[in-house]
Amino acid sequence: MKNISILLIAINVLVLSCIVYGETPSFKVDSNPTLNMVKQYNSSTLYTLSSSGYQDPIFVANLTGTHYEIGYAMGYFLAEEALENFESLLKVAIPYGFERDALKLFLDWQWKDYLSKQITQNYLDEIQGFYDGAKGAGFDKLENAITQAVVISSLPGDPNQNIEALIKNEFLKGDASEFKQYLVANGYDEVIATILNTELFKSTTADGSKPIKGMQCSHFSVWGSRTNSGDMYNGRNLDWLQNSGIAKNKLIxxxxxxxxxxHAAIGFAGLIGAITGISSQGIFVAESDNDSNKVTFDGFAWSMRLRYIMEHANSIDAALGLWKATNNTMGMNHMVASSNEATTAPHPAYALETMAGYTAYFPDNSPAEQYLYTNTTTGAATQMGYPIPEAVFRTNHGYDTVIRANQWIDPKPTDDSMIRYMLFHDAFNYYETAQIEISELEAINITSILGAKNNEANFYDCSQGWNGYNIISATYHFAANKMFVAYEEGAGQNRVCACCGTYVQVDLTPFFVSNQIN
Incomplete structure (x- = not known):
């Protein structure tokens, strides 16, 4: 691993030096996108954000009111786009009608008996408002697409590994009346096998590739002496089902x-939770998969939970308190950070390693992160956990002993998640050694490097980026009221994965001053 680290540092020096001198080898930044209002409903407004990097503009929804009113406005604005996205996902992941019907019944069961139980009433009101707003706009084809999308977004990164255990466990204890009737009529084993055999749940497709790269996400927070003016910078990559068509309806x-x-959530039309986001109080949230054998849907759906924290927390302590008062579902690595407390809180950012019923909390420079990987054959030990001050970062594996004992895969030093963790460490180490304070361009660069480009042997090379799994890449500089958001763009070999494309600068100022509560 030492040789790998030296190689990565050498590459960092070459590539990051280019960044420092203003050259961007793989991505672009659009600092002047055009914002236009396209629809209005009561006090809520829909905009488009146009950029030279994208054929279709990014939708920007600015929603005000009760949760029901917010949901109504969203349904009124984007119901057709929400259904288009949902159907696009299903067509790519589940090509056959019978499989699709079985999966929809499964999703409805999981929502009805599990995920809907711990979501707060406000969000249930918002979902109802979405359906009502769609009908108010004359669109009555949504059916259960919004709640089904919440369930899909809650699935583990490699569903086939552990979803069958979840189904059997919940089938025995849940109501699942409609789904049970379907199973009785069509044969339990056949239906379960049908669902697990869909492209959504397969470990590999016919050509040997994974259909969904849910296990290549990443996120970080950095601040203090490592950054310009001590400001906090945050980054997040979502590596998921690429080239599905949902990028046509990009949404902030x-x-x-x-x-x-x-609070702001980065995602796509029809996904009402937060894949990543930041609040008017500077609370940043993010997620990366770390599949565990401790799984349940009897908890707070993670994308809604992240919104809940942004909506109610105004400090890192408040964010952690809200996390502890709510329940986990799947095994994941999350992050919560408080940009406003970068210079005042002892630990303004935490990595949260989670599984059903358990969370491990890691601030910066945590001794618990000093992990030694031991080769079971040779007994050789390699350090693979490098806690450092004023930075917290995670990929798709854990460092807590309980989490490691239950995570589905225990990665080796040469495995993807470990390599990407070291990319974070080496990037921060390079900037520190070179006495370069991280600013916006460096933070975007770190985010971009970690995105999956289908060239895992060289994360600095975008030549295979057309087939990369990175579909959202976002960097935040809350102290300057800015975030930089990139989405996948194009199709086929003309496609560009998000981290190799254009980061659009979004000014937070006009959006985070419109609510008197702020």
């Missing part, structure tokens, strides 16, 4: 719920 949503804090 600014929520202004009555009585609580405004």
């Amino acid at each position: 949503t600014f929520y202004h719920p009555k009585g609580s804090y405004s």
Whole structure:
């Protein structure tokens, strides 16, 4: 591993030096996109954000009111786009009608008996508002697409590894009346096998590739002496089902719920949770998969939970308190950070390693992260956990002993998740050694490097980026009221994965001053 680290540092010096001198070898930044209003409903507004890097503009929804009113406006604005995205996902992942029907019944069961139980009433009201708003706009084809999408977004990164155990466990204890009737009528084993054999759940497709790269996400927070003016910078990569068509309906949503804090969520039309985001109070949230054998849907759906934290927390302590008061579902690595406390809180950012019923909390420079990987054949030990001050970062494996004992895969030093973890460490180490304070361009660069480009042997090479699994890449500089958001663009060999494309600068100022609660 030492040789690997030296190689990565050498590459960092070459590539990052180019960044420092203003050259960007793989990505572009659009600092002047065009914002245009396209629809309005009561106090909520829909905009498009046009950039030279994208054929289709990014939708920007600015939603104000009660949760029901927010949901109504979203349904009124984007119901057709939400259904288009949902159907695009199903067509790519589940090509056959019978399989699709079985999966929809499964998703409805999981929502009805499990995920809907711990979501707060406000979000249930918002979902109902979405359906009502769609009908108010004359669109009545949504059916259960919004709640089914919440369930899909809650699935583990490699569903086939552990979803069968979840199904059997919940089938025995849940109501699942409609789904049970379907199973009785069509044969339990046949239906379960049908669902698990869909492209959505397969470990590999016919050509040997994984259909969904849910296990290549990453996120980080860095601040203090490592950054310009001590500001906090955050980054997040979503590596998922590429080239599905949902990037046509890219969406940034600014929520202004009555009585609580405004917050922004980066995603796609029809996904009402937060894949990543930041609030008006500077609370950053993110997620990366770390599949565990401790799984349940009897918890707070993670994408809605991240919104819940942004909506109600105004400090890192408040964010952690809300996390502890709610329940986990799948095994994941999350992050919560408080940009406003970069210079005041002892630990303004935490990595949260989770599984059903358990969370391990890691601030920066945590001794618990000093992990030694031991080769079971030779007994050789290699350090693979490098906690450092004023930076927290995670890929798709854990460092807590309980988490490691239950995570589905225990990665080796040469495995993808470990390599990417070391990319983080080496990048931060390079900037520190070179006495370069991380600013916006460096933070975007770190984010971009970690995105999956289908060339895992060289994360600095975008030549295979057309087939990379990175579909959202976002960097935040809250102290300057900015975030930089990149999406996948194009199709086939003309496609560009997000981290190799254009990061669009989004000014947070006009959106985070419109709610008097802020």
